[in-house]
Amino acid sequence: MAVKTGSVERLVGSYQAWAANGASRVPAWLKDLREGGIRRFVELGFPNLKQEAWRFTSVAPIAETQFELAHPASRIPHLEEIQPFLVGEAGDRLVFVDGFFAPALSTSLPGGVRVASLAQALRENPETIQHHLCKYAKTDERPFCALNTAFVAEGAFVHVPAKLRVAEPIQLLFLTTTDRQVVVHPRNLVVVDREARASIVETYAALAENVYWTNAVTEIVVGDGARVDYHRVQRESNRAFHVAATQSHQGQGSTLNLHFVAFGSALARHDIGAVLAGPGGTLILNGLYLLAGAQHADHHTTIDHAADHCQSHEYFNGVLDGHSRGVFTGRIIVRPGAQKTDSKQTNNNLLLSADAHADSQPQLEIYADDVKCTHGSTVGPLDPRALFYLRSRGVGENEARRLLTYGFAAEILGRVEVAPLRVQLDRIVRDRVAQP
Amino acid sequence: MPGKVKRETGNALLEVKGLRVAVAGNEILKGVDLAIRAGEVHAIMGPNGSGKSTLAQVLAGHPAYTVVAGSATYDGKDLLALKPEERARAGVFLAFQYPVEIRGITNSYFLRSALNALRKERGEPELDPIDFLQVLEERVKAIGSDDAMMNRPVNEGFSGGEKKRNEILQLAVLEPRMAILDETDSGLDIDALKTVAHAVNQLRSPDRAFLIVTHYQRLLNYIKPDVVHVLADGRIVKTGGPELALELEAKGYDWLRDGVMVS
Incomplete structure (x- = not known):
């Protein structure tokens, strides 16, 4: 366009x-x-x-x-x-x-x-x-x-x-x-x-x-x-x-x-x-996008390991409902000399509707040889095994869906250490998840 | 059928009759009959692929299985007509062979949600986190477990033994009347096995029945069954007392399978 x-x-x-x-x-x-x-x-x-x-x-x-x-x-x-x-x-x-x-x-x-x-x-x-x-x-x-x-x-x-x-x-x-x-x-x-x-x-x-x-x-x-x-x-x-x-x-x-x-x-x-x-720096990148309707959110992350002995852990979860779209690009650069880099990236996307869409693309550029870099991404609906597991314990189907969806977001929010913020965000997620 | 022990089944808690079950068009259970009374512990043994886990899962209501024929009556109700959650609320519990990881939900939150769903069904007030903690501690103590895993996400990063112990802990908190244990012994070392068996023994009661699905006899050294069934190729081919388990341990399953083929 x-x-x-x-x-x-x-x-x-x-x-x-x-x-x-x-x-x-x-x-x-x-x-x-x-x-x-x-x-x-x-x-x-x-x-x-x-x-x-x-x-x-x-x-x-x-x-x-x-x-x-x-x-x-x-x-x-x-x-x-x-x-x-x-x-x-x-x-x-x-x-x-x-x-x-x-x-x-x-x-x-x-x-x-x-x-x-x-x-x-x-x-x-x-x-x-x-x-x-x-x-x-x-x-x-x-x-x-x-x-x-x-x-x-x-x-x-x-x-x-x-x-x-x-x-x-x-x-x-x-x-x-x-x-x-x-x-x-x-x-x-x-x-x-x-x-x-x-x-x-x-x-x-x-x-x-x-x-x-x-x-x-x-x-x-x-x-x-x-x-x-x-x-x-x-x-x-x-x-x-x-x-x-x-x-x-x-x-x-x-x-x-x-x-x-x-x-x-x-x-x-x-x-x-x-x-x-x-050298020796630690970076945690913790992200959540919760989208519905026609919302579109694009996160482009670039982690640049410019020094040795640094670690970066990146966790991004997306929860996508309606016909929303989530885009995640996770670029990791390990510069020459950035030895003993420890870098981990995960991006998991939960699709709550058939019209929701997620794009997830890791981009690793590694120019040092003694490094540990892992990445993984998933895009998919709620896990039917988890759904059955919850139902087999007496939790109704809709409630089980809500619980699993909430958990997907809570996994990220649980890492927030500022308690009043965590409570505030938790409430927003609960309200959003409670909507039919 | 040769060797089948005649038993009184009149007031069974769970009665399975002529149950035939298919998954993806493939018939796995080819006519299973079973009657379990309250207070009894039944073991189902059998070689891999005999349909043991299918039986356990279909009784819990796993949606992947299709009931082709037969019935399962639990406490006078048509069990197969109930949704999985309705079965659980009626008192049926399945300890999974492969417990599922649930991200972001702590074990204690999960268990409280489950317990409250059951309490709601019984018309009892829901428990808040503090009341729940009391119930939990009491149950944990009763089965000689610990609650270190309660604040971790459900089964996430748990060792094989922890996952199985967690299943038994759920059993202890939810207090079902019909507990089905699907290969709870698989992947456990001897210490973990003893812990799990001890917990199950603590939970035996005149009101509660157990159906223990296992490949090996070794779990039955620690949980003494009242009745042992052998499932082979989708049918119960032999039923006996605890001594049958020892016989299977000594002779393996082949002699039974051959017997079926001959008859």
Whole structure:
């Protein structure tokens, strides 16, 4: 499907108007970054089905819809309205409404950790931002990441200094409230320094079932010996478009546990990149997509073993109902010299209806000889043996189906260590599974 | 039939008559008769491919099997007309030869769901996790087991012995009236076998009947049956007391098979 070039021009026009307006008083390096982003986007254009990385996902619905840049919301929601999306109240919290920082809903506690909106941090700590921003999420082959970079202005900034242990999870909530067809480009930067420890929950949600487009990019930098538990919950409106890139970069002996859960959006594409840059790093990539109706979700993961003695374990489960479609691509690169790499990847897809569809493709590129890499994927309906097993114990057929479906999702959610988040996600899955 | 012991079958808990069963058009059971009274332990022995597991599975309601002819009456009910879950709720239990792994569901959640389905049927209140834990601990203690596997996903990563012990633990919690054990001894070393046998012996009661399907006699050293049947080529060819099992152990199955062919 050819994408009209008009849509690219429209976005460029919108960029120029935006850049000429309020975005003029920015430092030169940031201006260059944005200019580079829009140039790259124009060069790449919207992806099409002929491109290998996009052959299962058409972005024509995004390109053909006219989106306007969001304006600050006329009404900031009450705390009760955002309560269903929060995981406890004890930690630092940044809330963004229609792409704009909402200080009234946010909390920043005293202590060593720096949690601020990107715009504020750009004013107060431009050096740290300049040092890291756009250094990890490459725009070379990612038009949407390039577009996000063109519009870099707002998002979350988290900086955990060396050796600090942040007890409570830090929450980043991106909420869409407007009924206008807006696009938001949240840009998040998380820097956890040497031997520090933090848990972060990034949530995308909406107060109403509207059409809008989120184009988010998150960069996560994990210092030597640090440990980060990162959770990303995508529960956008079922009519929304969600495009995102999450890119992590790990130092020596660090641990990063990434959890990705996708429930929402009509069309979602998430590029997940993880670089194990120092020896002895550990990466867990834990993912779940639960789709129904006509939903389409595409997860592209790339794990880059750039150093020796690292391990990466990737588990992605998909539960697909209605005529939904789940796409999973799991690329693992083992660079020359990345000896003693231990990499394991599984992607299991449960098809709950005859019209649901899953594509699962592992891509292993191994350039070192002393490594252990395994991968496996399954696509299929509920296991009839398991169904009979449950029924033979007195569990009715429908309940047995629900239980097995729930278990398929619970296998992934059970690894989430933040208890209130696990409970929240568990409830969503139970509600979804309970529907006939 | 030569050698068949005459037995009183009037008040049988489970009565199977002329049962013929096919799978994928292939007739496996070719007319099985069986009567088991409450309190009795019956063993079904036979060579591989004789139809032992088919009998066990068809009684539990496995959908892959087609009943061609015959009947199975359990507690006065037409067992074959019931769905698998209805049989379980009526008190029939099958310990699987190959217990199934269920991802994401802990053993204790699974067992509580099953127990509550049974309790609901009996009009009893469902148990919450805390009440269930009490029942569980009591049952675990009764059979001399441990509950280390309760918080792990059902059968996932379990050793062969753990899987079989888990089946018996389910039996202990669900307290069926008709327990069918399908090759529970297969793949067990002698210690695991003793553990399982001990658990089964603890669960013997005047209200409960057992049907133990096994290829080898060795399990019957530890669980003493009241009646032993030999199944060969889809038919029960011999029925006797516990001594029949020893005879089979000594002589193998061939003499019986030959006898069938001759007659």
